Amino acid sequence: MKMKKFLNDPNTLTAEMLEGLALAHGDIVDVLPGNLVVSRTLKDADRVTIVTLGGTGHEPALSGFVGDGMLDIAVAGDVFAAPNPQNCFEAIKLADRGRGVLFLVLNHAGDMLTGNMTMKMCKQAGLNVRKVVTQEDISNAPRSNADDRRGLAGAVPLYHIAAAAAKEGRSLDEVADLAQRYADSMATIAVAVRCATHPASGASFGDLGDEDMEIGMGQHGEGGGGRQPMKTARETIAIMANALVKDIPLRKGDRAFVMVNGSGATTLMEQFILYKDCVRYLEGLGIEVAANMVGEILTVQEQAGFQLNIARWNDEFLRLWNTPARTIAFSK
Amino acid sequence: MKMKKFLNDPNTLTAEMLEGLALAHGDIVDVLPGNLVVSRTLKDADRVTIVTLGGTGHEPALSGFVGDGMLDIAVAGDVFAAPNPQNCFEAIKLADRGRGVLFLVLNHAGDMLTGNMTMKMCKQAGLNVRKVVTQEDISNAPRSNADDRRGLAGAVPLYHIAAAAAKEGRSLDEVADLAQRYADSMATIAVAVRCATHPASGASFGDLGDEDMEIGMGQHGEGGGGRQPMKTARETIAIMANALVKDIPLRKGDRAFVMVNGSGATTLMEQFILYKDCVRYLEGLGIEVAANMVGEILTVQEQAGFQLNIARWNDEFLRLWNTPARTIAFSK
Amino acid sequence: MTVTLRQMKNMLLGGAASVIAARDELTDIDSRFGDADHGITMEKIMKALGKAVDDSGEECTIRGLLNTISMAVMTINGGSAVPLWTTLFDGLAEGAPDRADMSEEEFRAMFRSGYETLFEISKAKKGDKTMMDALEPAVDALGATTGCLADMMKATARAAEAGAGETVNFAARFGRAKNYGERSIGTPDAGAMSMKYFIQGLSEGLDRDQ
């Protein structure tokens, strides 16, 4: 079967996508050589700035969250492939406004290797950078074994919270410590019901059959959790939210942030239903949902399924969250 | 094959979706009985207000565009089904702040029947309402036979432009005439490559085979145009944009608005590539793209494909477009 | 010959049962050149009708009953079928006497009024591949037939069936299927089929009581 995607050339997917993004949102971002998606607000920034890196094919993430009140630069790699360390190093140099740079990395093999090599280069160049890694996927490892936990969509609200703290004029260490606290306060679990195809190779990854869903699927369909027959929205949320609540852990009286992140073919109608079921589930445990994101945030091509991210929030997170932001895919 | 959607009960899809929407976006909308999605800004409005109606299952449209600078009330029906005239009548009564109501209807059989019955009721009640119908799908009928043209995603930018004019304090007739001019200035064409399933019945509509795409598919997969083998993004855009440019018509030196509206499973990566190809295509004709929307605006469940909407813009449209808006799915 | 409120109610309940039994078939037909929901919508409409009849008590008039049904259908969200059937019942009510029984002539006039009121908003004629292809010949047959009520209704049902069957040969000119034009030839019209089942059910409902 031919891949049913509107593309031109498997070798220029990322370049063409970034060209379109720059044409559509030139008021918010510039796209510079080396796949650097740079916020138009960077040049006037007198604060800690924020850089992240990641493969493409997950749009709107990561480039869609560059802009006022979120990322200063996202370094795009290629489809599902981390950018090279050289480009990340250049991005950090460019981002540095003299107050230091927060470098956020999602825990995936390629991203981490690139992140580590980038940090080496930054150290050699004497740049003031702090790296914070998000690794909140609960499906493969307990919290005590964080290195085995993948970074999923939970990084996205963190962008805004860290950026809001940076805007308040806090130091790099303060911003990085806050980001680390946020990273530690959250957990994510994914479920997939239909697989995606790689837009360059046309190969589809994973195979979920006609009846099953798989809880614990990663960003690219890598499995992990259990495969089981499709369940209702309410039942699926109960399984997933229960696992997250235990992991974080959340207790009666806590306040939570909830994100339902559609991974591609799952409709916004379903996502709103799932969000409602999650709010009701947490209410049943005496946990109040204080903020949310519902939509396609970090997708996996046309995969059907979603990620559920829950975080324990405090007054500080909520206050920072409720500050303005203007990016391609998120405004407040 | 079982339908792979996260749902609870086929009979409460719309109610549950709206409950989730209200929980997620209570700062922007209220959801009132009768499936009325009402902007929080309505109660303080001293201007012409805007109401529309439509089936659900196309999220974010239409409810996602309720809010400051767009719709005052969207009356949701059920999945792919127009709301009843009674609810629309109630919505218009509620929306009327003494300056009259613009009632926007997309040309689909059910919506039109409901729209006409609603207008009858409004007339009997002596309400000051003007109805404007969008019917810009070029795939089934020439411009001279507008009644046979469906209303597609082109209605969405119109919401913002009409609302911006209303905010300027213009009269109902002025706003409605402007909306009609906008409706007349645009054209849309859709293409589908993979079909969707109805979330209540589980039945899939249409069948596109493994190799083909169909240009001219409507909101729900109703066909119309030609079926042909999949083409590249650039080739597909050339076919579609060419047809739109002729229909509008657009000429060298004109300024255009371009919307790429993903219908469900088509990725944002593809949409950006398609948008870039459209900008370049129009550039080749000496037409400048002055504004755009790229993303999932009016979807058809998990259908793969997109709608391309082009409009001829003038200074007035552009000025009105560049005013603030804050809704669930669109902010400026 | 008179038609009583009781008979009228039985007919309507029979119509509802017949349509509801065909739900999946109707959705399936609509999935080919529409949006795969006609059975869903018709079930909602017929359930509302059933509830209105059940709640109506013994005191109401035929016009009152039909008005109640029209109002009940109007509050459903259900695409094209809802305003169309709302209008049909509205027209039936307008043509019905404000009494608990009616003459044969009044019975015929009621259907004629239903058809004409619906036509005003539908605009579809025979051959356009809509519900009218079943309704129009049925109303004509009712006008042309004499005899006992049961026989009249059987003739009416046969005409509706024949009319719905013919839609297989037509190209759609109304509704969503219109966009498929010639390609819709070979498949019956979903709305004509639900109308056929409804009219057949009217006849069956009458029988059931005898």
Place this chain on the structure above:
Amino acid sequence: MTVTLRQMKNMLLGGAASVIAARDELTDIDSRFGDADHGITMEKIMKALGKAVDDSGEECTIRGLLNTISMAVMTINGGSAVPLWTTLFDGLAEGAPDRADMSEEEFRAMFRSGYETLFEISKAKKGDKTMMDALEPAVDALGATTGCLADMMKATARAAEAGAGETVNFAARFGRAKNYGERSIGTPDAGAMSMKYFIQGLSEGLDRDQ
């Protein structure tokens, strides 16, 4: 026995050709427990290597050549494989002499250095189901073999092949496939396979010139 710059270049070009020929197979393996791109990435890396070799001229040293390759690979965007192969070439360069030829001992030391430098960032050991499962036995075999260069490289290639073959029996403990754990048993590791093809290609490239 000495290894010349010319031989070194032929080996590298042979390695590149061998990996590129296996592109679709590598992507296919990666589609089972990864993200279906390993062949794509490896092709990019090997093309960059080929270009670096072609552009290098006759004047360079072996270390210089390997450094150029490392830099070229580093500028590719390509997931895990890019930093891993960048580091491998970096380690090979560090272990190579700044001359246009090298002794047998220097040749062995170069590979040992490549392996050790890579291990520092990879952390994967034999049995973890990664590229190291092919590289480690190959480097060991090279250290243990004597004879002419062609024979040494053949023994090295055999060891790489055996090591890659064994990954079928392992559960992944690194990279994306880690998330499948035990379920990955039965499928070889994509990165071990590309390493096998590379080392086999080194041997083939040497032959081609003789």
